[in-house]
Amino acid sequence: MRTADRLVRRAVRHGGPWLGVLTLTSLLGALMELALPFALGRAVDALVAGGPVNGPWPVTCAVVVIVGAACDVAGVRAAGESGARVTRRIRLRLLRYVLGTGPAMTRRFPEGELVTRMGVNAEEVGHAPESIVTGAALAVPTAGGLVALTLIDPWLTLTLLAALVLIALVLRAFLRATTTIAAGYQEAQGDIAARLVDALAGARTIAAAGTADRERDRVLTSLPRLRRHALDMWRANARAGVRAGAVIPLLEVAVLGVGGLRLASGDLTVGELYAAARYAALGAGLGSALGYVNRLARARAAAARVVGLLTERPVAYGELPLPAGPGTLELRGVTAGGLRGIDLLVPGGSSVAVVGRSGSGKSLLAALAGRLTDPDRGEVLLDGVPLRRLSAGALGRAVGYAFERPVLVGDTIADAVGLGRDTPDRGAVHAAARAACADAFVRRLPRGYDTPPQEAPMSGGERQRLGLARAFAHGERLLVLDDATSSLDTVTERQVGQALSGELGGRTRLIVAHRAATAAAADRVVWLDGGRVRAYGAHAALWRDPGYRAVFQATRRPAPPPGDVPPPPTPTSGDTPSADVTPPDVTPPHVPVPAVPARRSAP
Secondary structure: OHHHHHHHHHHHHOOHHHHHHHHHHHHHHHHHHHHHHHHHHHHHHHHHOOOOOOOHHHHHHHHHHHHHHHHHHHHHHHHHHHHHHHHHHHHHHHHHHHHHHOHHHHHHOOHHHHHHHHHHHHHHHHOHHHHHHHHHHOHHHHHHHHHHHHHHOHHHHHHHHHHHHHHHHHHHHHHHHHHHHHHHHHHHHHHHHHHHHHHHHOHHHHHHHOOHHHHHHHHHHHHHHHHHHHHHHHHHHHHHHHHHHHHHHHHHHHHHHHHHHHHHOOOOOHHHHHHHHHHHHHHHHHHHHHHHHHHHHHHHHHHHHHHHHOOOOOOOOOOEOOOOOOOOEEEEEEEEOOEEEEEEEEOOOOEEEEEEOOOOOHHHHHHHHOOOOOOOEEEEEEOOEEHHHEOHHHHHHHEEEEEOOOOOOOOOHHHHHHOOOOOOOHHHHHHHHHHOOOHHHHHOOOOHHHOOHHHOOOOHHHHHHHHHHHHHHHOOOEEEEEOOOOOOOHHHHHHHHHHHHOOOOOOEEEEEOOOHHHHHHOOEEEEEEOOEEEEEEOHHHHOOOHHHHHHOOOOOOOOOOOOOOOOOOOOOOOOOOOHHHOOOOOOOOOOOOOOOOOOOOOO
8 A cells, every 4th residue: 555655645745735735723623612612611601700791702702613614614615626637647547547557558457447546546645635635634633622621620631641642543443443344345436337338348249148037147247245244344333433432431421520529629610511522522523534534535535446447567668860761671580479570571562461369469560569558578660760669659650450340539520530640630530531532431431531530321231431631631651551441332442442552552550450362462462370371472373272261261262373273271289161162253463572581480
C-alpha cells in the first residue's frame, strides 16, 4: 500500500485552491465549535448570576452559530470542487498513460477493467483530500477540548484522554479492515464491468445463439462476491460504530461524574461544568470520524488499483526525424512473442504480402513493422533508422495502419479519416477516401464528411474502406494493412489494389493476406510458419511448394500463374487433402517479379 499512499498524498498536494478553502473553512468551523461551549457557559453563568438576558454572551453565541453554518456551506462547495479537480487530474494522467502504452495495456487489462479503474476508482481517489482534511479537522475540537478541560480542571482532562485512546484504537482497526474489504469489493466491480463489456461487444452473437440468460449469469459471476464484500463492509461499520458508540456515552458520564464531584466541592461553577460537558462531547467527536475513515479506506484501495495501471511502461520515443528515403523496412534478428529470429528486408516502394496459418505471427509482424509493439530482441528499421529512435511525430507521419475491424475516432467522418495528420487537409482526406473507394458512399450520407461516425449507418466493408482511407491519408512511407480488405467485395478489393499499385505505388506496402489473389498481386510474399520466415519470394515461385499452397486450402483461391499448374498438395502433418486444391479454370493475371535473393531466418 505504500505506492498507493504516495498517490493519495500527491492527490492532496494537487487539490488546488479549493482544497485550501476547504482547509480554512474546516479549521474555522472547528474553532467555532470550540468557541460555542465557552460562550454558552458564560451565558449560563450570567443568567445564574441574574445578569441581563440581552447581554453580550447570547449575541456571541448567535454569531458563532452563524459563522459555523457558513463554514459548513462553503466547505461542501470546496470539497466538491477540489474532488473534481483531483479526479480530473488523475483521469487525464491515466488516459495519457494508457493510450501512450498502447496495445500492451489492453493485453494485460480487459477494457471493462480499464474503464472501472479510470472511472469509479479514480473518483474515489479524488475524494481522498476531502476525507483527510475534514477528518483531520475533527482533531482540532478534540485537541481544543483537551486544552479547555485542562484549563477548567486537569482531572477532567485525564478522564477524556483515557476514552480517546480507546476511540483511536477503534479507528485504526477500522481503517485496516475496511481497506482490505474495499479492495475486494472494487476487484469484484472490475470483474463484472469487464464481463459486461465483452458481452456488449458480442451482443449479436449472443442474440443469434439465444444464450442471453447464460450470458447474464456469466456477467454476474462475481455478484455473490460483491455482495459478500458489501456485507463485510456493513458489518465492519456496525462493529466500529457500536464500539465507538459505547465509549462516547461512558466518556460523557465519566466527565460529568468527575465534574459533579468537583462542583460539589466548590472547585467548579455551574457554567464551567456545562462547558466541561460540551468539551467532553467535542473531544469524543473523534468517534464521528468513522465515515471519513471509511472513505479514506476506499480511496487507498482504489489508489492501489490505479497504481496497478502505472506499472506498464509507456512507449518511449526518440527525437530523430526520419531522413529522406523510399521507405525501406528492415527487421534484424527480431524476436517477439511467437516470432523468433526474423531477418527481413522490404525494399522501399515494394508491395509485400505476409501469409501463414493462423497463429504463425502475421499480425505481430505487422505490429512490429510500425512499432505498435517493440521486439524483445533485435531491431526494426525504416530507411536505416531504428524505430525506437524516431520521434512520435516522425513515426506517425511515416506509417499508416489499416485493420480488419477499424475503430473510427473523431467527431466527424473527415476527422476519423484525417486522424494522425498534424494539419488536417480536406483535399488530402477526400483523395484518401477516393483511393479507398469510400468517397462515393460518404457523400451520400446526410452531412457528407461532416457526419458523426456514430450517426452513419455503415456495413463492415464500408467501415474497412474508411480505415484504409485513414491509413492512406497519413502513411507517407509505409502502409501496414492487417487483413484490412477481408470485408470488401471482389470488385472493391480489386479497385483498392489498383490504387495501391497506382497512385499509392510509391509507398512501401506490408499486407497481411489470407487470399491467394492478394498474395499473387504483391511483389513478394513473406511466408511465416511456426514463428519463422519459411520463405520469402515471388508468389509464382512459392506456389510450387505444396506446403505454401496448403496455406490457402480453407479459402477459394485463383490458380497460380499460367504454365505453373501444380499437382494436388501432399498432406503434411496436421493437413488433410482438400477438394479445393485443384486450380480454377480461369487464372488471374500474373504480376511478373524480378528474381530477388530471399532473406530468411533459419528453419
